[in-house]
Amino acid sequence: MAANRILAHHGVLNAYGHISARDPDDAEAFYLSRSLSASQVGEGDIMRFDLEGDAMADDRRAPYVERFIHAAIYAARPDVHCVLHAHTEEILPFTITSEPFRAVIRSVSDIGVEVPRWDIRTGFGDATNLLVSTIEHGRDLAATLGGHSMVLMRGHGFTSCGPSVLRTVSTAVNLPRNARVLLAARQMRGPVVAMSAAEMASVSGVSGRDLGPDSPAARRGWNLWLAEVGLDGAE
Amino acid sequence: MAANRILAHHGVLNAYGHISARDPDDAEAFYLSRSLSASQVGEGDIMRFDLEGDAMADDRRAPYVERFIHAAIYAARPDVHCVLHAHTEEILPFTITSEPFRAVIRSVSDIGVEVPRWDIRTGFGDATNLLVSTIEHGRDLAATLGGHSMVLMRGHGFTSCGPSVLRTVSTAVNLPRNARVLLAARQMRGPVVAMSAAEMASVSGVSGRDLGPDSPAARRGWNLWLAEVGLDGAE
Amino acid sequence: MAANRILAHHGVLNAYGHISARDPDDAEAFYLSRSLSASQVGEGDIMRFDLEGDAMADDRRAPYVERFIHAAIYAARPDVHCVLHAHTEEILPFTITSEPFRAVIRSVSDIGVEVPRWDIRTGFGDATNLLVSTIEHGRDLAATLGGHSMVLMRGHGFTSCGPSVLRTVSTAVNLPRNARVLLAARQMRGPVVAMSAAEMASVSGVSGRDLGPDSPAARRGWNLWLAEVGLDGAE
Amino acid sequence: MAANRILAHHGVLNAYGHISARDPDDAEAFYLSRSLSASQVGEGDIMRFDLEGDAMADDRRAPYVERFIHAAIYAARPDVHCVLHAHTEEILPFTITSEPFRAVIRSVSDIGVEVPRWDIRTGFGDATNLLVSTIEHGRDLAATLGGHSMVLMRGHGFTSCGPSVLRTVSTAVNLPRNARVLLAARQMRGPVVAMSAAEMASVSGVSGRDLGPDSPAARRGWNLWLAEVGLDGAE
Numbered sequence: 001m002a003a004n005r006i007l008a009h010h011g012v013l014n015a016y017g018h019i020s021a022r023d024p025d026d027a028e029a030f031y032l033s034r035s036l037s038a039s040q041v042g043e044g045d046i047m048r049f050d051l052e053g054d055a056m057a058d059d060r061r062a063p064y065v066e067r068f069i070h071a072a073i074y075a076a077r078p079d080v081h082c083v084l085h086a087h088t089e090e091i092l093p094f095t096i097t098s099e100p101f102r103a104v105i106r107s108v109s110d111i112g113v114e115v116p117r118w119d120i121r122t123g124f125g126d127a128t129n130l131l132v133s134t135i136e137h138g139r140d141l142a143a144t145l146g147g148h149s150m151v152l153m154r155g156h157g158f159t160s161c162g163p164s165v166l167r168t169v170s171t172a173v174n175l176p177r178n179a180r181v182l183l184a185a186r187q188m189r190g191p192v193v194a195m196s197a198a199e200m201a202s203v204s205g206v207s208g209r210d211l212g213p214d215s216p217a218a219r220r221g222w223n224l225w226l227a228e229v230g231l232d233g234a235e
Numbered sequence: 236m237a238a239n240r241i242l243a244h245h246g247v248l249n250a251y252g253h254i255s256a257r258d259p260d261d262a263e264a265f266y267l268s269r270s271l272s273a274s275q276v277g278e279g280d281i282m283r284f285d286l287e288g289d290a291m292a293d294d295r296r297a298p299y300v301e302r303f304i305h306a307a308i309y310a311a312r313p314d315v316h317c318v319l320h321a322h323t324e325e326i327l328p329f330t331i332t333s334e335p336f337r338a339v340i341r342s343v344s345d346i347g348v349e350v351p352r353w354d355i356r357t358g359f360g361d362a363t364n365l366l367v368s369t370i371e372h373g374r375d376l377a378a379t380l381g382g383h384s385m386v387l388m389r390g391h392g393f394t395s396c397g398p399s400v401l402r403t404v405s406t407a408v409n410l411p412r413n414a415r416v417l418l419a420a421r422q423m424r425g426p427v428v429a430m431s432a433a434e435m436a437s438v439s440g441v442s443g444r445d446l447g448p449d450s451p452a453a454r455r456g457w458n459l460w461l462a463e464v465g466l467d468g469a470e
Numbered sequence: 471m472a473a474n475r476i477l478a479h480h481g482v483l484n485a486y487g488h489i490s491a492r493d494p495d496d497a498e499a500f501y502l503s504r505s506l507s508a509s510q511v512g513e514g515d516i517m518r519f520d521l522e523g524d525a526m527a528d529d530r531r532a533p534y535v536e537r538f539i540h541a542a543i544y545a546a547r548p549d550v551h552c553v554l555h556a557h558t559e560e561i562l563p564f565t566i567t568s569e570p571f572r573a574v575i576r577s578v579s580d581i582g583v584e585v586p587r588w589d590i591r592t593g594f595g596d597a598t599n600l601l602v603s604t605i606e607h608g609r610d611l612a613a614t615l616g617g618h619s620m621v622l623m624r625g626h627g628f629t630s631c632g633p634s635v636l637r638t639v640s641t642a643v644n645l646p647r648n649a650r651v652l653l654a655a656r657q658m659r660g661p662v663v664a665m666s667a668a669e670m671a672s673v674s675g676v677s678g679r680d681l682g683p684d685s686p687a688a689r690r691g692w693n694l695w696l697a698e699v700g701l702d703g704a705e
Numbered sequence: 706m707a708a709n710r711i712l713a714h715h716g717v718l719n720a721y722g723h724i725s726a727r728d729p730d731d732a733e734a735f736y737l738s739r740s741l742s743a744s745q746v747g748e749g750d751i752m753r754f755d756l757e758g759d760a761m762a763d764d765r766r767a768p769y770v771e772r773f774i775h776a777a778i779y780a781a782r783p784d785v786h787c788v789l790h791a792h793t794e795e796i797l798p799f800t801i802t803s804e805p806f807r808a809v810i811r812s813v814s815d816i817g818v819e820v821p822r823w824d825i826r827t828g829f830g831d832a833t834n835l836l837v838s839t840i841e842h843g844r845d846l847a848a849t850l851g852g853h854s855m856v857l858m859r860g861h862g863f864t865s866c867g868p869s870v871l872r873t874v875s876t877a878v879n880l881p882r883n884a885r886v887l888l889a890a891r892q893m894r895g896p897v898v899a900m901s902a903a904e905m906a907s908v909s910g911v912s913g914r915d916l917g918p919d920s921p922a923a924r925r926g927w928n929l930w931l932a933e934v935g936l937d938g939a940e
Contacts, residue, residue: 087340089412089415090419092339092340092416093419093423096416096420096427096429097423097425097428098423098424098425099424099425104801105792105861106834106835106836119428121431126431126433127431127433127434127437129341129434129437129438130341130434130438131341155339155428155430156340177794180794181794181798181801183423184795184797185802186423187891187892188888189803190802190803190804191802191803192802193801193802194860195860196826196831198831198832199826199831199833199834199835201832202833202834324647324651325654327574327654328655329658331574331651331662331663331664332655332659332661333658333659334658354663356666356669361668361669362668362669362671363669363672364576364672364673364675365576365665365669365673390574390576391575418654418657418658421658557810559885559886560889563889563893566897567893567897567898568895568896569894591901591904596903596904597901597904598907599811599904599908600811600900601811624898625809625810625811625898625899625900626810626811653892653893656893657892
């Protein structure tokens with residue numbers, strides 16, 4: 001719940017967009033809210049799905065249409081424990097042009113050197129409604145994602161994933177910032193200096209340690225974000 | 236009333252700008268607020284007009300100068316049940332240049348492949364005050380609109396229309412977003428990929444069904460917007 | 471007082487920047503707040519100055535350093551009854567480049583076809599602190615302003631003036647908007663279509679009538695602005 | 706504490722970023738908060754460090770990783786009494802391109818004619834995590850800073866310093882504004898006119914006097930900022 005609220009506050013999630021977590025006790029299942037705006041999700045709204053995107057335990061509440069994004073990525077990527085799908089405005093221009101979305105600030109090192117671009121038109125033709133509304137769409141997206149941790153979706157948004165909710169949220173909160181900085185830099189003199197693979201590895205390695213539940217740096221950001229959405233002390 | 240408040244909250248309507256609905260019981264009449272800022276419109280402020288733009292039932296309250304926009308479009312387009320006129324800032328740059336305003340995100344599919352541009356100077360010369368202040372101005376605008384669902388107005392704003400208030404508002408809320416994404420994309424490498432006609436038809440077809448009063452997706456956005464303007468539970 | 475609060479709310483005035491009114495009973499005097507941030511100005515803070523920029527009635531409170539802007543313009547321009555000096559961010563880029571600041575939306579028609587650019591370096595050399603801190607600076611600025619109603623000040627801001635507080639404030643509130651629209655239009659295809667002189671005259675003529683204290687259109691905007699700063703019912 | 710809150714309110718400091726002051730009674734020591742987000746710093750959170758970046762008086766609370774920035778600059782620059790390190794978004798594009806960050810508005814005159822650019826890669830190779838996490842990093846940064854008052858840090862942020870907290874904060878509050886104005890100006894016609902060295906000296910000279918605790922101009926801005934963060938009357 002906290003992740004939904006934080007991402008809504010930072011403008012990453014709006015009325016549409018969702019975050020899920022793999023069931024820590026069952027790698028073949030994941031948790032995702034029923035169809036609700038992120039800022040309105042509460043504890044009681046979480047549903048459990050299998051890796052085909054079907055609700056488990058005969059839960060008949062209305063799910064998100066695009067739950068197949070999550071299902072297909074958890075199926076393809078055992079290392080992934082959190083999946084985020086969003087339509088963040090600042091990312092959208094990169095989905096409809098050939099401008100590479102590169103990490104230029106250290107807080108998004110987890111996205112890696114390359115962020116692939118997926119166009120539903122390539123695999124499913126020119127008459128879709130752009131939504132990932134079947135498990136086949138989801139698998140095609142997961143194939144383009146490959147071993148990366150973020151994939152752009154043309155005219156639609158992006159999907160990112162990571163080894164934990166904290167890592168995925170921490171990176172996502174900074175994605176709009178990285179996008180705005182890149183856009184501004186494009187209008188300035190000289191080539192844009194992106195982070196190198198070695199720098200990213202170094203940051204992500206450090207972050208990996210730093211972002212454990214007890215590191216002061218991780219707690220510092222997370223506590224501020226909780227306070228901003230009125231959830232001090234909660235998880 | 237809810238439509239006025241939602242559009243004001245999203246920055247689509249400001250002190251000037253208005254939305255109307257055709258009378259469901261009389262195709263020759265429509266409802267529109269008296270001359271008020273959108274954020275201040277209440278139930279008691281709604282007036283009824285005929286398709287010449289004259290107030291009905293001897294209502295002598297001050298109407299919007301530009302009520303003729305609504306009258307002329309309802310007269311020309313039997314399929315239209317809602318008309319919106321606004322001066323949304325993000326749209327204005329497209330009205331004073333030759334940059335096409337194209338749908339690049341699925342949430343504005345209803346605007347269609349082409350959005351025509353109207354300049355009052357073309358039909359009425361170089362000394363108008365730019366306002367659609369007569370039924371003749373309104374008819375000229377409606378002629379440029381033709382069968383489209385949105386028309387840009389040079390140095391002034393835009394007018395959009397649709398089959399229902401919900402459809403028109405849902406699209407309008409996303410117009411500033413589409414405009415900002417397009418502007419940013421213009422500054423990036425490579426051509427901009429817009430939505431295709433088939434994709435738009437597919438989205439609008441789905442939306443048509445989805446945006447019925449009981450669809451979870453339509454309710455999700457609408458409920459969030461109502462909550463944001465403090466009208467939870469109201470219509 | 472209302473003018474100060476409205477302009478602060480709209481981001482036209484910040485900690486620095488001020489608005490004055492000619493004394494309706496004495497053309498050789500004008501009213502201006504003591505040195506305070508616009509959002510903090512109250513009725514008791516208003517001082518009275520002569521056209522040399524000296525405080526009258528032996529008022530020893532600290533005045534704004536740049537009161538000479540107001541003094542020199544009231545001296546040079548009998549038609550002016552309100553002067554505004556501000557450092558509005560959106561206007562600043564136009565003061566340090568050769569990009570013309572042109573009216574492209576009707577709400578700023580009062581600025582006219584041409585807005586001159588003043589650089590204190592031209593008349594006073596390369597070692598000033600950029601402030602209009604003497605009556606000589608003020609007179610030089612007023613000379614560049616000439617018969618126009620707005621003048622850009624390099625690296626500093628702008629000064630605008632008009633026949634009434636309501637007209638000057640109404641235009642000023644829309645200046646940032648006009649600037650943002652122009653900036654965006656610069657990045658799009660095709661030449662930018664500005665308002666013509668005839669259109670401006672037509673709008674300003676209508677506005678002149680419309681902006682009398684009883685016109686619904688003028689009241690509509692003014693009332694919204696008062697409500698926004700918590701001064702409903704006040705003047 | 707007030708400085709932290711003001712800079713957070715103005716978006717200069719976010720969850721990460723910090724400001725310090727040299728101990729007025731001991732030039733070999735400086736004060737800096739323990740590892741906290743700027744908006745959450747209170748009086749009790751301030752720690753004391755020596756010029757190697759080690760906490761004094763056996764204080765074992767978790768310090769900021771990048772305290773070495775402060776230590777190295779105080780060691781190298783006896784004239785400096787305040788150091789600020791931030792990741793302000795508007796500055797970041799200048800750190801990853803070759804676009805010069807120049808003062809174009811008078812309120813940032815203290816940054817001087819030239820702002821050097823530091824890339825940790827130059828001195829420490831391609832596999833750092835970009836943080837100034839050792840005293841050696843700090844000294845290298847201080848060497849690039851030299852006699853200037855601001856240094857850009859590639860993909861990371863900037864560090865600025867000054868003769869007092871008030872001067873450093875007053876300039877920092879206006880840095881995002883200067884950056885936005887420069888970015889917009891880059892997209893307009895004609896060369897950008899920056900402030901000259903003589904103008905900067907003149908402004909800084911005046912400011913030096915004006916920014917003493919009793920000058921009305923300095924108090925005007927400071928009081929507004931205190932009010933904005935709910936610290937009226939506090940220091």
